[in-house]
Every structure is written in structure tokens, then in C-alpha cells.
Amino acid sequence: MTKKNINEELILDGTKIQWHMDRVAQWERGERIAPVTIDMALTRACNYGCHFCYAMLQENDRSVINKEVITNFLEDSAEIGVKAISFVSDGESTISPAFIDGVKIGNNLGISMAVGTNGFVLTKSKLEEVMPHLTYIRINISAGEKKRYSEIMGVKESYFDRVIQNIKDMVEIKKRNNLSVTIGLQMVLMPEYADQVIPLAKLGKDLQPDYLIIKHCSDNEDGDLGVDYSAYEKIYGLLEQAESFSDENYKVKIKWSKIKSGENRSYSRCYGAPFMIQISGSGLVAPCGMLFNEKYKRYHIGNICEKRFKDIWKSEEYWEVMNHLASAQFDAKTMCGTLCLQHKVNEALDNHVKGVKRLEQITNKKIPHLNFI
Amino acid sequence: MNLVLSYEDIVNKFNSDLINKLRKHGSEVNYLNLWVPDEDFLRSFESLSESIKASNVNTFTLNVKKKFISESTLLDFKNKFPDIKIEKNENFFLIYVKDLSVFELKKKIIDKVLDKKQIKIDYSYGSSSLQKSNNKVKKFFLKFYEKDIKKDISYSSLENKLSSFLIKIDKEILYVDFNEEKDFIKIRFESKNKSLLGCLLFFNKIFFKKKLSHIGHNGISEFIMAINKSCKNPINGIMLPFNYGEEVFFVNLLCQQIFRKFSELSVKPIIKVSWLKKKLNEKQKLCKSVLKKFLKNTKESPNSIIFYNIENDINKLPIRIIVSTSDDIKPTNKPALLRRLEKFIKEEIDESLQVLHEEKKDLNKIRRL
Secondary structure: OOHHHHHHHOOOOOOOHHHOHHHHHHHHOOOOOOOOEEEEOOOOOOOOOOOOOHHHHOOOOOOOOOHHHHHHHHHHHHHHOOOEEEEOOOOOHHHOOOHHHHHHHHHHOOOEEEEEEOOOOOOHHHHHHHHHHOOEEEEEOOOOOHHHHHHHHOOOOHHHHHHHHHHHHHHHHHHHHOOOOEEEEEEEOOHHHHHHHHHHHHHHHHHOOOEEEEEOOOOOOOOOOOOOHHHHHHHHHHHHHHHOOOOOOOEEEEOHHHHHHOOOOOOOOOOOHHHEEEEOOOOEEEOOHHHOOHHHHHHOOEEOOOOOHHHHHHOHHHHHHHHHHOOOOOOHHHHOOOOOOOHHHHHHHHHHHHOOOOOOOOOOOOOOOOOOO | OOEEEEHHHHHHHHHHHHHHOOOOOOOOOHHHOOOOOOOOHHHHHHHHHHHHHHOOOOOEEEEEEHHHOOHHHHHHHHHHOOOOEEEEOOOEEEEEEOOHHHOOOOOOOOOOOOOOOOOOOOOOOOHHHHHOOOHHHHHHHHHHHHHOOOOOOOOOOOOOOOEEEEEEEOOEEEEEEEOOOOEEEEEEEOOOOHHHHHHHHHHHHHHOOOEHHHHHHHHHHHHHHHHHHHOOOOOOOOOOOOOOOHHHHHHHHHHHHHHHHHOOOOOOOOOOHHHHHOOHHHHHHHHHHHHHHHHHHOOOOOOOEEEEEEEOOOOOOOOEEEEEEOOOOOHHHHHHHHHHHHHHHHHHOOOOOEEEEOOOOOOOOOOOO
């Protein structure tokens, strides 16, 4: 697949659940389905202090995910039928000593692997080890100028130079070795960073990753991060302008559906969690990252540092929690933070149950990143 | 500058900070901020060299205890870095790196990501509900029909002052009757299918005087919950209208049509007036007494769960009961116990109430720009 085809086919503002109707059918029949995708972190620690960090709201008890724990987890995941794992969630996985092995072991087991990272420690030697095993690598970068990068990301200005160099190295390594990995930049946008939208779009054009995605900022149900969702509308023009920096090899995409829907959900039931769970960098298994904090303890299902993941998945506790989220006793409109990772999957499944838009299998279109729904 | 490092010390600090230092991990020492240790010593060493080189330090000495380097690792190291001097001591090695400026690490790279294939199936909407008839649920509806057989839901039984709209599902015709306030009154339906009639009689009972908009948004989920209270459906996975048999699937199609017609209307949470009218101290007293009852019933120690507070949700409704838990409960048992407590409180006080645990705050303050 040429670079141009990859860019055109990428689904960055939607869900790929329709390419997994086998799993939807199993779900409908009442079978215990393995998640298609698991999003997790290998640690809750981070070498940055980003202003927009949602993980700051999700503190929970910390355990260590070492090589043994991650190996067991990956083997269990492959065994039960998990198709993809992304190292994103609530910590900076690249600073975990288990990161490189985690990526390689997962890929060797047939699981699609990906990482979301600030990119700071990903020097050439590490990139050369992990990039051949990754489906995508996504750099969190919410500014295109050094000073503002330092302010927003909570680090010294010199970190900007290092990250830019690392991105250049990524692009060069990919090109030189003809690797299939997709390199993306992601801007988590709070309205107060609007001044960085165009500088970042321009910077991306110079660096030439495969894409730059600009997305909303998630907040908890109490609005503790202070995201002003009404202010996004004022910068729609700026975002459209950013999209105009796209070219044949570099796409600038805006997650319009989430930015425009703001804090609002159309659905109350959380049907998506069984298809796409999240695991904290502490090892805590929860339906999603919105529920990692101790205050949601009633939804905590286990910890992979203490118990094998396949045993957690098989447990009555796991299915009791999943059923609760899909029941009338749970209302995602009032009991959850905004615009979660599972949002598009939830929306699609809720529309499917309500008959608003029935899911249909798509067979005539091949897409990249198939297993990251 | 000749940098001398103890490998064990820097590894211990790094690992300790992963647990204890919450943000800006690795930022204290410039020449270490790109380094990530690894069980594979070679990988760890390469990362360390890159980090030191990036901070413009050209030489360093590394004291490495023997436990970190096996004989085979030592051999690999010497093969990979023939120019680096290693001094062997009783319990440790000293690795002398003289000139990082010539340090270039190159790996052979081949793409290892395999193309992933889609699994294709024959799929049609609702086929699972039609293929397998759910006997337990069907029996329940039949029993309900026998019990409620006298209730008149024939087409001619429209009452005065009610409105009605027609719904067609497959070949069946139903009428949904409602009042001026858009409260649901009943379904009128004629059929020889007794289990379906029983199902709709049950529907009429569950949703009598509930808002149509509420039924559109939440009806099928509440219907399934109501069935479960009377009849345990042996579903291992998620309980859905697709796996409760053709009658419940039919009800889902009915709810879909109600949703289409009334989805624009807002749905208000249903909370007992008796709860809302109570003063805060009355609410607190009630919660404490229900908690005490729960702990007695479950034979847990009286201090294992402690009532903390009542908070408002995002709609400013006082429905969040905050508790804390003590070490009397094993950590792995806490989630399940809290779920049972929530279920108990919903039954004893109000269905809308939620049980949350005392929050754990990140020790760093949320940054404001």
C-alpha cells in the first residue's frame, strides 16, 4: 500500500466496528466476547506535565507492570482473541522498562500493536527496535512553537527540540526501511491553545508524518479540567484552515464529530465496553479510562499484576460490570466523563440496538488499522 | 567531565520514581532523561549511551554489579562494542566509554507487521433472536398471559380522552395509547400468539404512566431488567434484546418506533419525591441506617464501609452516596461489595442512587495556564 492510499483510507473520526461483525454477532447471541481492542498503559508515571492531562483525574493505586506481567497479559489476550493493543491510556508507556519487549512480544503473538506517546525518550535506537512491530505510532504534541510547547506540555523548552528530532528520525527510519507503520501527530486541543493550531499544522507539513489529528479534550463529569466546550465553535474557521495544509503525503484531520458534539451524548447505555476495554498503567482493569479513579471502585474488575487477564475476563465480576453498564441502571449521559475512547463504538452500537442505523458488514473496502476499532 | 554512574543506583531510582513520582519523571538529571532501563542489559546500555550523548557528555564510566550481566550478555556486549574497555572486579564490572561522539548504533530493520484479515460472516439484523427461541422467557410470558388474560387490550378497547398512534411491525398492527401529557397508557393488540400477548401485557404493566420519551430512550433496557427480576435468563454475555427470544426482539422494534416518534422530547431522571424532599441530615441518617443494615446482612464488620457524604450529580440531583472502605475488607473484594451495596441502596431507598468511593486525588495540582 502506498503512502497516499494509507492516508486516504484512515478512519480517524469514526469506528471500524462494522469490519468486526463476527464479534457483533457473538455479542448479540449473548456470548462472552473478547475485546477487539484493549487500550492500556505500562505505567501511570509520565515524564511530562501536560495541562490537558486527563490521567490527572484518574489516580488509583499503583503496581508495577514488569516484563513477566506484560508477557502473561499478552499471551492471555492472544489466547482469548484480542486483536489489538494500544499503549496509550493513563501514562507514558515508553518510560516503562517493559515497553520494547511488550511491543515485540505482542506483535509476535499476532496482536496489532500501537503506541501513543509524547515521543521524548524515543531515540533512534528504540525507534529502530519498535517501529517494525507497530501498526501506528502517535505523538502527542499540542503546540508548534517551542515556548508554547513548554507551557502547555509542562516541560523545558529543550524538550521540544528533542521531540522534533525524534519525529524526523521516525519519518526517516520508516522511509529508509519501507516500513508499514503509520506515524501520526495528535493535538489535544483546549480552546486556549487555538494560537498553536496553525503553527502545528505548518510544523507537521515540514516534518511529513502521515497525519496530524486535532481532537477535543476530554473532561470528567464534574468538569475538573475546565474544558469550555462552547468555545470550540469560535475556532471552527481556524480548524478548517489547518485542514488546508494537507497534501498528498500529509493529512490534517479534525475530529469534527467529537468537537461539534461537545459534552453531549446521544446514548445512555454503554454497549462498547466489552469490545474495547482500558487498563490503567497501575494494572487496574476497568471498562474504560473514565472509571479508573478510586471513586469508581464499584466498576473495578481486577489487576493484571495480581491475576491473569484471562481469569479476570472469564470472571463473573467482569460480566456483572459489563452488564451493568449496558443496563437501565447506568446512564452514560450523567455518570461518565465526556467523549470517551469508546464513544464512537457506543454510538454505533446504541444506534444499532435502537434501529436508528443498523450495523452492516462492510466487505468491499479494505482499511488500515483494522483491529483498532 | 568524567561521569561515573552506579547502574544499580540509577535503576533503583528510576523504578522507584515510576511508582512514587507522579509527573515529570526523569527530569531531574539531564543526562538521564532519555534513558529507560531494560532487563536486557545491552538495550539498557544503548539507551543510556544515547541519553548521555544527547546531553553533550562524551565519556562516562559505568559500575555494573555482576547480577545485571550474565556471561552470555557479556559476550554479546564485547562483540557489539569491541572498542569499549571492561574491567572485571570481584562483584562488579567497570565499563569505560571513552568517546560517545563516535557511537553510532545501527540495527537491521525488516517490517514485522503482518497484514490483518477481516473475518466475514453471514449477518442479518435480529437473526440470533429468531433462530433460537428463549424457552424460559417464553414460558414466563405465557404464564403472564394466563394470569392477565382478562385484561382487554383488543383494538376496540381505546379509552376516552386518550390519543393513539399505529405501529406496524412485520405483519402485526399495534396501537400505542397515551394521554395529553404523553404518558404511556397501554398497547392494544390482537393476535393468536399467546406468548406475544403475554409479553405485551407485561409491557403494559411495566410502563403504565411512564413518559413515551422515556420508553423510547430506555424502554428496552428496563423491560429486560423487569424480566430478569421474575425470570433468570441464562445468558453468559451481555443481556440484549437480541438474545431474549422473538417476543423481546419484537418489543425492541416497538421501542424503536416509539423512539423515532418521541426522541425529541427530553427525558428527565425518575427520582422519588420522598427522597428529594428530605433535608440533608435526614438523607444522611437514612443512608447510614441502610448501610448498617447492609453490613449486618452481609456479615461484614460495622466499620468496613463508612458513610462519607451525599453529593450532587451533574444535574444537581443529590444522588451520589460517597463512602470509604477500611482495611477490614480485602482490597480485591471491595468492588463487588460496593456493587452489592449500591444494589441494596437502590432497592431500599431509591433506584436513582449511586454509590461512589472516596476519590483519590493526584498529588500534583491540575495546572492552570
